[in-house]
Amino acid sequence: MQDSGTNNEPTIIKTDVDSQNGQEKCPKCGSTDISTNANTGKLRCNFCRHEFEAEKVKGLVENISQLQGQVIASGATDIVADTKDILTFKCSSCGAEVVIDTSSASQARCHWCRNTLSVNQQIPNGSIPDVVLPFSVNKETAQAEINKFVNKRKFYANPNFKKEFTTENIMGVYFPYMLVDINAHANFIGEGEHQTRKYFEGSGNHQEAYYDADLYHVEREFDLTINGLSIESSLDKLNNTSSNKTNNVINAIMPFDVENSVKFNANYLKGYTSERRDVNIDELKSIIDTQAKDIARFTTNKTLENYDRGVAWSSEQMNIIGEQWKAAYLPVWLYSYQEVKGNKKVLHYVAVNARTKETMGSIPIHKPKLLLMSFLVEILGILLMLFIDWDLSFIFLALGFIHYFFFYLSYRNSNARHTYETDTKNSMDNLRRVDNFLKSKKRLRNMTMDGANNYALSGQNLSNKILNQFTGKNISNTVVNTIANNNAVASFIKDEIDKK
Ligand SMILES: [Zn+2]
Ligand SMILES: [Zn+2]
Numbered sequence: 001m002q003d004s005g006t007n008n009e010p011t012i013i014k015t016d017v018d019s020q021n022g023q024e025k026c027p028k029c030g031s032t033d034i035s036t037n038a039n040t041g042k043l044r045c046n047f048c049r050h051e052f053e054a055e056k057v058k059g060l061v062e063n064i065s066q067l068q069g070q071v072i073a074s075g076a077t078d079i080v081a082d083t084k085d086i087l088t089f090k091c092s093s094c095g096a097e098v099v100i101d102t103s104s105a106s107q108a109r110c111h112w113c114r115n116t117l118s119v120n121q122q123i124p125n126g127s128i129p130d131v132v133l134p135f136s137v138n139k140e141t142a143q144a145e146i147n148k149f150v151n152k153r154k155f156y157a158n159p160n161f162k163k164e165f166t167t168e169n170i171m172g173v174y175f176p177y178m179l180v181d182i183n184a185h186a187n188f189i190g191e192g193e194h195q196t197r198k199y200f201e202g203s204g205n206h207q208e209a210y211y212d213a214d215l216y217h218v219e220r221e222f223d224l225t226i227n228g229l230s231i232e233s234s235l236d237k238l239n240n241t242s243s244n245k246t247n248n249v250i251n252a253i254m255p256f257d258v259e260n261s262v263k264f265n266a267n268y269l270k271g272y273t274s275e276r277r278d279v280n281i282d283e284l285k286s287i288i289d290t291q292a293k294d295i296a297r298f299t300t301n302k303t304l305e306n307y308d309r310g311v312a313w314s315s316e317q318m319n320i321i322g323e324q325w326k327a328a329y330l331p332v333w334l335y336s337y338q339e340v341k342g343n344k345k346v347l348h349y350v351a352v353n354a355r356t357k358e359t360m361g362s363i364p365i366h367k368p369k370l371l372l373m374s375f376l377v378e379i380l381g382i383l384l385m386l387f388i389d390w391d392l393s394f395i396f397l398a399l400g401f402i403h404y405f406f407f408y409l410s411y412r413n414s415n416a417r418h419t420y421e422t423d424t425k426n427s428m429d430n431l432r433r434v435d436n437f438l439k440s441k442k443r444l445r446n447m448t449m450d451g452a453n454n455y456a457l458s459g460q461n462l463s464n465k466i467l468n469q470f471t472g473k474n475i476s477n478t479v480v481n482t483i484a485n486n487n488a489v490a491s492f493i494k495d496e497i498d499k500k
Helices: 139-151 159-164 248-252 281-303 367-387 399-412 459-471 478-499
Strands: 011-013 034-037 042-045 069-073 086-090 097-101 107-109 116-118 171-201 208-232 311-341 344-353 359-361 425-444
Touching: 097 107, 139 311, 139 344, 139 359, 159 311, 171 281, 171 425, 208 281, 208 311, 248 344, 248 359, 281 311, 281 425, 281 459, 367 399
Parallel strands: 011 069, 069 311
Antiparallel strands: 034 042, 086 097, 107 116, 171 208, 171 311, 208 425, 311 344, 344 359
16 A cells, blocks of 8 residues: 555555535535534535435555554645635636635635535645544534533632523534554563562551562563544644643543544535644654553553552563554534633633533632632531541541642643543554563562552653743643642552551
């Protein structure tokens, strides 16, 4: 299919071969009024109700284990800066000239005869992708999901927000993504620990936990195929740690069933808005390759059950044999609300995946109310600590803080994200494993192995680093820190309870 294994030139596969610009007519009645049936995700003639069979994109590599070199679908090729956005067509029904501004739409109606004209052939300005995943969740269903999400989070919500909240104006948006298939060979080498004994020494309140463990030399070498790893391809939505837009909640509604994507056709966009792609493969490749390595690392965990104290990989090799890139529009129902705090504005989103109904959002918080309630809870905690005789009564002291952070996170969901490392389709083949006993270790103080990194994630850090270069701002990695802190607190409490 392609011969790029020997050189570094990418193979470009044209995906818009049979696409026609201009009028597209219903084969039954000739009407150009065609749009998506949001119950089936298929195209339908609005005049005679004829439904069209979805067209699949042709020419791409289907068997990812055969993928070699870099394969790029033509809609994912680099954006050309001076591409004209304005296209003019002659209406084939009445001969009038129809203008389409492709920066905001790929369809327009003829003013004279009301026929619809579409742009389906790719123009290198990022507005025409290779594939589209049609809306299959209708507006009413999305409204119900958003209402359900918001109604659970009303008590501490900002009073203005509560007054103004309505799902009337939610928007159906096609956001641009890149879908990447990867064929790789991975080799992980390191050491793992298996706990053999846990015991306590000392007396009363001075008990200390100790662990004995067996140390092994561990190797996992395997072929890995990854299908449809998805990443935002607009600079704005890529910025998941923006302080004035809650983009991370849109990121969190992934994954989409991208395997059901169909060939792009402008009729799918009718009735919805779309945002065009403004980043190229070069800018996304390092994020994708690092996320692919994270997927490889998480895939090995299925083979590491014996190492309950963790595995410390000292060598992680990931050789990417082939990579295939497609540009896609994926469907999202979006509610947005602008919160104004002094001169700071924060745009809150509630987003619904218009394929899976997965919903995530950010609700503006009424801070004074949350602080007051947390303060009252804290006082209650102090009273409980004074009057209840329990060795762990110090936990009561944290109640106010726990209350605050629990509600802060469940309203703002600032830690929500796409868990690509476990949610991306992949398959591990031809596994070679080595598990050689090295030695027994005694009287260890930590409940997990020193330097264990088999659950480490680097993709999230990396995308922030790259964005920092774009934005010049320093974005802290709240996600990783939150996970790390939660684990530390959880293992501390677990240890304290185990002692009893
Ligand atoms: Zn028709
Ligand atoms: Zn016309």
